[in-house]
Amino acid sequence: MAPQLAVRDPLLALSSPRRREIVRLVWSDERSAGEIARAFEVTWPAISQNLRVLKDAGLIKERRVGTSRLYRADRAALRPLESYLRSMWSRNIDRLRLLAEAEERRKSKR
Amino acid sequence: MAPQLAVRDPLLALSSPRRREIVRLVWSDERSAGEIARAFEVTWPAISQNLRVLKDAGLIKERRVGTSRLYRADRAALRPLESYLRSMWSRNIDRLRLLAEAEERRKSKR
DNA sequence: AAAGACTCTGCTTAATTAAGCAATATCTTA
DNA sequence: TAAGATATTGCTTAATTAAGCAGAGTCTTT
Numbered sequence: 001m002a003p004q005l006a007v008r009d010p011l012l013a014l015s016s017p018r019r020r021e022i023v024r025l026v027w028s029d030e031r032s033a034g035e036i037a038r039a040f041e042v043t044w045p046a047i048s049q050n051l052r053v054l055k056d057a058g059l060i061k062e063r064r065v066g067t068s069r070l071y072r073a074d075r076a077a078l079r080p081l082e083s084y085l086r087s088m089w090s091r092n093i094d095r096l097r098l099l100a101e102a103e104e105r106r107k108s109k110r
Numbered sequence: 111m112a113p114q115l116a117v118r119d120p121l122l123a124l125s126s127p128r129r130r131e132i133v134r135l136v137w138s139d140e141r142s143a144g145e146i147a148r149a150f151e152v153t154w155p156a157i158s159q160n161l162r163v164l165k166d167a168g169l170i171k172e173r174r175v176g177t178s179r180l181y182r183a184d185r186a187a188l189r190p191l192e193s194y195l196r197s198m199w200s201r202n203i204d205r206l207r208l209l210a211e212a213e214e215r216r217k218s219k220r
Numbered sequence: 221a222a223a224g225a226c227t228c229t230g231c232t233t234a235a236t237t238a239a240g241c242a243a244t245a246t247c248t249t250a
Numbered sequence: 251t252a253a254g255a256t257a258t259t260g261c262t263t264a265a266t267t268a269a270g271c272a273g274a275g276t277c278t279t280t
Contacts, residue, residue: 018230034267046231048266067264068237105231128260143235156261159238177234207276215261227276236267246257 006056013057014081017094019050023073024089026060030072041046041102115164123167124191127204128152129160131174134199135185138168151212 014020018040025036037047052101054060057079063070078085088094124130128150135146141202147157151183161181164170168187203204 016230034263037265042230043232044265045233045267049230052266064239067262069265126260144233147235152260153233153262155237155263159260162236178231179235188266221280223280226275230271230272231272231273232269232271234268234270237266238265239263241262242260244254244257244259248253248255250251250254250270 002024008057010059010077010081012058013053013059014085016050016053017087017097020085020088021049021083021098022054023078027073027075028073030063030070030105032070034068040098041105042084047057091097112164117166120167120169120191122188123163123169124137124195126163127207129164130195130204131200131208132157132160132164133195137160137183137185140173140180142180144178146181150208151156151215175205 014023021040022036025031025039033048033051033101034044036051037044040047047088051060051062060071061074061075063072091106124133127172131150132146134147135141135212135213143154143158143161146161150157161170161172170181171184173182185192185202
């Protein structure tokens with residue numbers, strides 16, 4: 001990955017289906033990076049990178065406990081985008097798209 | 111692990127059987143961190159930490175190639191300790207001890 | 221409009237850093 | 251000197267950083 005300079009733009013951050021699904025996961029519950037990673041069919045670093053983008057954009061908050069890092073949606077910051085997110089979530093488009101892509105990856109690896 | 115401030119003392123670095131075995135592995139051949147890790151029955155980070163101690167003590171040299179790091183003994187720096195090392199190696203005490211410890215860990219985990 | 225060159229995004233693999241735990245060794249001090 | 255407190259070592263688990271690759275989108279230039 002390129003140097004990954006901090007992206008502060010919330011819209012850019014939420015333009016990715018993967019990141020919208022992550023936000024969905026931490027919308028009501030605080031979750032560790034590991035729990036989040038397990039919910040998707042990609043590697044830990046892939047999730048770690050997406051968490052970073054969301055954090056840089058100020059959309060999620062991180063709290064460290066022991067060796068874990070817990071993430072939670074920053075609802076205040078997400079306020080203006082909430083209805084957009086809810087409509088995406090309700091249609092489940094993102095989730096299906098990500099599953100399809102995972103399937104693709106599995107296939108092409110074999 | 112504590113902050114791990116750089117240990118520059120070669121003797122201290124070589125006081126560990128694990129690290130003596132690592133030096134043995136990279137004595138004649140340059141090897142990647144991964145190759146070295148695979149040679150032992152402990153986790154990658156454990157090996158990474160030991161490589162760091164050896165490097166800080168100036169006993170091994172690191173070279174980066176792509177995403178890999180290659181390590182090799184610094185024979186010049188090891189000169190005065192070479193006969194000590196060779197005698198340890200020839201008796202294979204360290205290797206056996208490490209194998210025994212791995213066995214221990216396996217047992218106590220079950 | 222097609223062909224090639226660039227850039228961007230999201231991922232993988234390789235390796236490290238960070239925090240903490242358990243066992244041992246090393247200091248007190250009563 | 252036995253008993254407890256404290257430090258040190260070597261590991262594990264959790265998570266990140268670093269480098270690079272492959273595919274999609276965007277720009278030329280012809």
